[in-house]
Amino acid sequence: MPAPRILILGATGGLGRALYRHMASRFETISLTRAELDFEQPDKLSARLAEQEFDVLLNAAGMTSPDVCEVEPERAFVANAVAPQILAECCLARRARMIHFSTDYVFSGVQRDLWFEADETAPINVYGRTKLAGEQAVLKASPSALVARVSWLYGPDKPSHPDNIIQRALQTDDLSAVVDKVSVPTSNADISGWIEQLIIRHPTTCGVLHLCNSGVASWHSWAEAALEIAARLEVPVKTTCVRPVKLASLTQLKAPRPLLTVMSNARLQSLLGGEIRNWYDALEEYLVQKYQPQ
Ligand SMILES: NC(=O)c1ccc[n+]([C@@H]2O[C@H](COP(=O)([O-])OP(=O)(O)OC[C@H]3O[C@@H](n4cnc5c(N)ncnc54)[C@H](OP(=O)(O)O)[C@@H]3O)[C@@H](O)[C@H]2O)c1
Numbered sequence: 001m002p003a004p005r006i007l008i009l010g011a012t013g014g015l016g017r018a019l020y021r022h023m024a025s026r027f028e029t030i031s032l033t034r035a036e037l038d039f040e041q042p043d044k045l046s047a048r049l050a051e052q053e054f055d056v057l058l059n060a061a062g063m064t065s066p067d068v069c070e071v072e073p074e075r076a077f078v079a080n081a082v083a084p085q086i087l088a089e090c091c092l093a094r095r096a097r098m099i100h101f102s103t104d105y106v107f108s109g110v111q112r113d114l115w116f117e118a119d120e121t122a123p124i125n126v127y128g129r130t131k132l133a134g135e136q137a138v139l140k141a142s143p144s145a146l147v148a149r150v151s152w153l154y155g156p157d158k159p160s161h162p163d164n165i166i167q168r169a170l171q172t173d174d175l176s177a178v179v180d181k182v183s184v185p186t187s188n189a190d191i192s193g194w195i196e197q198l199i200i201r202h203p204t205t206c207g208v209l210h211l212c213n214s215g216v217a218s219w220h221s222w223a224e225a226a227l228e229i230a231a232r233l234e235v236p237v238k239t240t241c242v243r244p245v246k247l248a249s250l251t252q253l254k255a256p257r258p259l260l261t262v263m264s265n266a267r268l269q270s271l272l273g274g275e276i277r278n279w280y281d282a283l284e285e286y287l288v289q290k291y292q293p294q
Contacts, residue, residue, distance in 0.1 A: 003027055004097075004199060007054035009037065009087075010061030014158035015101065015150070015188050019058055022192035027199075030054065034061070039083035040075060049090045056199055057091055059084060059100045062134070066105070069127035070255035080130035085137035092142040097203065099195065104151035104183055104212075106132045109258020116264045117149075117208040125255040139207065146198065147208045148191075151263060152222070154283070155188030156290065161219060162226035162283060169227055169237035179220040179244035183261045184212040187282040197272055205271060210263040213279035220244045222283075229284050233291045 006023045010016035011031035023029040030052065037048050039061060062080045063069055069076035084100055091098040105128035106121040123129045135147045154160040159167070162185075168175055191211050198205060217225070220242055227240040247257060265276050 004055040004203075005029075005053055006056050006058060006199075007031070007052055008058045008060065010059065010101075013060055013064070014155055014160065015153055015191065016058075016060035017157035018155050018188035018192050019060060019195065022189070022196060023058070026196060039079040042078060042082050042086055045083060045086045046090055049087065050094075055096050057087060057096055057098045058195065059087060059098065062101075062131070063127070066125050066127040066255035066257065067253060069130060070125060073126045073130070076126055076130045077133065080127075081133035081137055084134040085141050088138040088141035088145055091145065097199075098138060098142055098145040099198070100134065100138045100145060100147050102135050102147050102149045102208075103128065103131050104149060104261035104263050105258055106135065106149065107258060107261050109260050112260055114262055114264045115210075117210055117267055124258055127255060128258070135208065144204070144206050146206050148195070148211045149208065149263060150186055150191060151183045151212050151261060152185040152217075153188055153191075154185060155286065157188070161185075161222060162287070165223040165226055165242070166230045166235060166237060166287075169230070169239060170235075171238075173239035173241075174243075175223070175227075175239065175241070176243040176245045177218075177220040177223040178247045178250065179218050181247050181257060181259050182216060182218050184215060184263060184265075185217050185222050185279040185283060186212045187279075187286060189286070190277070190282050194268065194272065202271055209267055209271075210265050211268055212263050212265050212276075213282050214265060214276050215278040215280065216262050217279060222279075225280055225283060226287065229287045230291065233287060235291050 006029040008031040108122040
């Protein structure tokens with residue numbers, strides 16, 4: 001079988017950049033920017049996509065800020081649900097496979113230790129509702145599509161929680177992080193490797209699949225782990241202690257956040273046939289590469 005040609009959308013974002021770097025060194029890979037394919041102009045998507053040559057579409061684009069989605073619900077619905085449906089229809093028409101990224105925020109976050117792919121969804125904010133609508137529209141339009149739910153992403157292409165807390169700890173020892181919100185930090189580099197495997201070894205896997213590292217963290221334990229690793233790498237952080245605070249104390253957030261959204265990666269493990277590494281090990285590798293590059 002010839003090597004698949006990959007098209008990546010959202011390749012200026014944190015996950016999309018990591019995917020592009022990984023795929024471009026292995027496959028014929030192209031990307032389209034927002035200026036070239038704007039999800040908020042859905043009537044132009046089909047014609048624009050028809051001009052491209054690809055076998056697999058990786059969609060990492062969308063309106064990703066819960067707070068922006070909360071105040072712009074119509075725009076969020078177009079970007080996160082209407083556009084992905086059109087992309088899925090285009091993929092079906094040309095027999096391409098669509099891999100569409102979604103989120104742990106499709107779950108309510110209430111009274112559940114671990115969420116599986118088939119569990120009931122009940123998003124509590126506009127972001128989660130529009131992403132869920134996108135999942136459903138994509139799977140309905142293209143039964144061969146794969147919806148990859150991810151959580152708490154980080155990597156070298158866009159500062160996220162561990163980078164921000166280390167940056168703050170260079171200035172002050174007065175740090176706080178939310179302790180009652182729990183999920184799984186997940187490395188964009190690890191996701192890129194799993195996606196490669198899914199493209200090569202599992203070309204017909206479809207439906208919903210949770211893509212996350214193993215283990216459980218809160219924003220607080222994730223922050224303290226990042227600081228502890230940074231201190232070990234001789235980054236001059238002023239402290240490795242973070243004051244735990246409750247999510248309810250963050251009154252500036254516009255969108256409510258689900259509390260408990262730890263996803264099971266058992267389906268991913270059984271597909272790939274090996275252990276998925278713990279989030280701590282992936283975080284350590286990321287920080288070593290950042291602060292002690294060879
Ligand atoms: N980050 C997380 O912790 C997290 C957690 C769970 C799920 N996810 C999901 O994972 C995926 C990737 O997230 P991310 O954090 O990498 O996102 P991101 O860094 O915010 O990047 C979003 C990408 O989407 C593009 N985009 C935004 N609006 C667009 C539009 N109207 N038309 C075309 N492109 C548009 C952006 O382009 P510009 O650069 O031009 O703005 C950017 O390339 C998303 O599906 C997100 O919902 C992320």
